[in-house]
Amino acid sequence: MSVQRVETVVIVGVGLIGGSFALAAKRAGRVGRVIGVGRSEKNLRRALELGVIDEASQDVAAACSAADLVLVATPVGQMARVFDAIAPVLPAHAIVTDAGSTKGDVVALMRAHLPSHLARCVPAHPIAGSDLSGAAAAQYGLYENRKVVITPLVETAPDAAELVAELWRACGANVHQMGPDEHDAVFATVSHLPHLLAFAYVGMVADKPDAVRCFDFAATGFRDFTRIAGSHPEMWRDISLANRDALLAELARYRANLDALTRLVEAGAADELNDFFEHAREARVAWHQRFLRNS
Amino acid sequence: MSVQRVETVVIVGVGLIGGSFALAAKRAGRVGRVIGVGRSEKNLRRALELGVIDEASQDVAAACSAADLVLVATPVGQMARVFDAIAPVLPAHAIVTDAGSTKGDVVALMRAHLPSHLARCVPAHPIAGSDLSGAAAAQYGLYENRKVVITPLVETAPDAAELVAELWRACGANVHQMGPDEHDAVFATVSHLPHLLAFAYVGMVADKPDAVRCFDFAATGFRDFTRIAGSHPEMWRDISLANRDALLAELARYRANLDALTRLVEAGAADELNDFFEHAREARVAWHQRFLRNS
Numbered sequence: 001m002s003v004q005r006v007e008t009v010v011i012v013g014v015g016l017i018g019g020s021f022a023l024a025a026k027r028a029g030r031v032g033r034v035i036g037v038g039r040s041e042k043n044l045r046r047a048l049e050l051g052v053i054d055e056a057s058q059d060v061a062a063a064c065s066a067a068d069l070v071l072v073a074t075p076v077g078q079m080a081r082v083f084d085a086i087a088p089v090l091p092a093h094a095i096v097t098d099a100g101s102t103k104g105d106v107v108a109l110m111r112a113h114l115p116s117h118l119a120r121c122v123p124a125h126p127i128a129g130s131d132l133s134g135a136a137a138a139q140y141g142l143y144e145n146r147k148v149v150i151t152p153l154v155e156t157a158p159d160a161a162e163l164v165a166e167l168w169r170a171c172g173a174n175v176h177q178m179g180p181d182e183h184d185a186v187f188a189t190v191s192h193l194p195h196l197l198a199f200a201y202v203g204m205v206a207d208k209p210d211a212v213r214c215f216d217f218a219a220t221g222f223r224d225f226t227r228i229a230g231s232h233p234e235m236w237r238d239i240s241l242a243n244r245d246a247l248l249a250e251l252a253r254y255r256a257n258l259d260a261l262t263r264l265v266e267a268g269a270a271d272e273l274n275d276f277f278e279h280a281r282e283a284r285v286a287w288h289q290r291f292l293r294n295s
Numbered sequence: 296m297s298v299q300r301v302e303t304v305v306i307v308g309v310g311l312i313g314g315s316f317a318l319a320a321k322r323a324g325r326v327g328r329v330i331g332v333g334r335s336e337k338n339l340r341r342a343l344e345l346g347v348i349d350e351a352s353q354d355v356a357a358a359c360s361a362a363d364l365v366l367v368a369t370p371v372g373q374m375a376r377v378f379d380a381i382a383p384v385l386p387a388h389a390i391v392t393d394a395g396s397t398k399g400d401v402v403a404l405m406r407a408h409l410p411s412h413l414a415r416c417v418p419a420h421p422i423a424g425s426d427l428s429g430a431a432a433a434q435y436g437l438y439e440n441r442k443v444v445i446t447p448l449v450e451t452a453p454d455a456a457e458l459v460a461e462l463w464r465a466c467g468a469n470v471h472q473m474g475p476d477e478h479d480a481v482f483a484t485v486s487h488l489p490h491l492l493a494f495a496y497v498g499m500v501a502d503k504p505d506a507v508r509c510f511d512f513a514a515t516g517f518r519d520f521t522r523i524a525g526s527h528p529e530m531w532r533d534i535s536l537a538n539r540d541a542l543l544a545e546l547a548r549y550r551a552n553l554d555a556l557t558r559l560v561e562a563g564a565a566d567e568l569n570d571f572f573e574h575a576r577e578a579r580v581a582w583h584q585r586f587l588r589n590s
Contacts, residue, residue: 077565127512127514128514128515146514147512147514149512185505186505186508186509186512187512189500189503189505189509190500190509190510190512190513190514190517191513191514191516191517193496194516194517194520194521195516196556196560197492197496197520197553198520199556199571199575199576200549200552200553200556200575201488201489201492201549201552201575202575202576202578202579202582203552203571203574203575203578204548204549204552205484205485205578206574206575206578207552208548210480210481210484211578213481214481214484214485215485215578215582215585217422217442217444217481217482217485218485218582218586219422219441219442219485219486221486221489221522221523222485222486222489223583223586224519224520224522224523225492225493225519225520225522225523226489226579227516227519227520227579228520229575229576229579230576230579230580231572231576232576233569233572233576234569236568236572237565237568237569237572240560240568241563241565241568244560244561244563247560248557248560248561251553251557251560253499253503254495254496254499255550255553255557257495257496257498257499257502258491258492258495258550259550261494261495262543262546264535265535265536265539265542265546266543268536268539270532270536273531273532273535273536274528274529276494276498277494277526277528277531277532278528279498279501280493280494280495280496280497280498280501281494281497281524281525281526281527281528283497283498283500283506283510284497284521284522284524284525285525287497287510287513287521288518288525290510291513
């Protein structure tokens with residue numbers, strides 16, 4: 001199993017995530033040919049030029065009719081349409097996996113749109129976000145030492161889950177398994193909430209009457225804090241819709257803490273402000289040391 | 296004037312900011328000897344070992360009695376004590392400047408504690424924040440292409456303001472001039488607010504019952520968004536107190552925008568969410584292109 005090779009892989013959505021998977025899996029010798037499917041002819045042409053894919057197609061059904069594995073790496077909002085299109089033509093043995101940032105909704109979509117294929121469905125989330133997008137952003141090594149979370153269905157056949165896990169390991173990733181709800185709660189906290197906080201911040205600055213002057217004096221702290229506000233709007237729209245409940249809980253929790261901090265500023269409460277900042281700083285420093293050790 | 300050399304410079308607070316100024320100004324040949332003053336004997340010893348300072352002192356008055364220029368690079372909360380200590384001993388020609396992140400309060404402190412010395416007072420803010428601190432963090436080149444904002448008093452003698460500007464230019468910085476209130480409003484927006492937002496976010500995550508599991512799956516987006524939450528608590532306590540009014544206005548403005556975004560998530564308003572994210576993304580991308588061109 002550990003040296004199994006997948007002959008025909010179809011990547012639906014040849015961007016940073018799907019393209020980097022194709023590059024890494026091909027270099028590891030785990031994949032025969034890669035067919036890239038996408039809406040943008042220009043992006044597919046670029047992917048061919050860069051050697052990210054071997055063939056290009058704008059017809060997802062035709063491409064998937066010969067697939068051994070389909071990786072749906074589109075925004076989650078497009079997945080229903082993709083699953084519907086491929087359901088009638090998918091070979092019985094073909095594995096369907098994805099790279100969505102939310103998992104509860106992908107599980108629901110697979111149940112709704114691929115009901116007779118669930119044994120071969122392996123929902124997955126490679127954690128390698130970036131503000132870059134498109135095939136030109138695809139890169140070798142993107143998944144080195146990154147985490148991939150797999151959330152199999154109860155119907156998923158163990159060999160299908162294991163093959164997907166193996167492919168990701170071949171790309172350099174560490175594979176973890178959890179339930180879709182647990183996944184979505186954890187990522188609402190550590191990824192979805194900060195993205196929304198950063199979007200709200202940059203939008204607020206941009207709307208100020210003195211925005212130009214403000215931006216002029218923004219420096220490296222601003223740069224790092226706002227990097228994720230350069231992310232793909234459509235993707236974050238879909239994540240916000242898909243993980244709505246967990247995200248609203250996190251937004252409420254954040255707002256309560258920001259309100260508490262605002263009250264300390266209002267009151268000019270020096271010691272409490274110091275404690276508030278020290279508490280956060282200690283947690284950040286401890287986290288970062290662990291992060292550096294593990295990456 | 297442009298090749299003027301300052302014989303004796305006293306740096307009060309030999310950390311990243313003061314230490315890097317000493318290194319750069321000495322390398323540019325603009326400074327004779329540098330006396331470092333600080334609370335921590337260990338930090339001063341390290342500064343001597345690293346060649347950041349030429350002499351060390353824990354007696355700020357004694358050190359400043361022979362100064363041609365004093366750079367107060369302590370947290371703003373310590374400046375009243377420093378100004379009081381040096382007021383009786385400062386040579387009449389000695390320039391007093393600072394590196395505080397807020398300027399309205401420093402202007403007020405200079406007026407209150409150095410009333411007979413205002414012609415030689417030059418409030419300044421080098422914009423080179425970092426989550427690093429201590430003399431060991433001092434580095435050559437920290438100010439290359441960075442901005443320094445000078446907010447002279449009406450009493451400040453032009454030659455004093457020009458000398459401070461010249462020294463910063465010799466360190467590689469671009470010098471700007473504005474009023475203290477304008478300075479504090481701009482930096483409340485682009486620096487102070489995001490620091491508080493990041494502290495509030497990390498504190499919130501750290502307080503969650505599943506914090507350990509959440510931190511385990513935090514990745515590069517989290518890393519960059521939270522970097523500034525590793526900053527110096529005392530410094531940010533002082534900034535929060537000093538720039539309270541402008542900061543409260545920004546907190547209210549941010550909260551209004553976050554509330555608007557929260558309502559879009561609640562309503563599942565797909566198009567409006569897309570527009571909200573797209574608006575922020577466009578502003579971030581445009582800002583970043585300008586930032587890269589200028590740095």
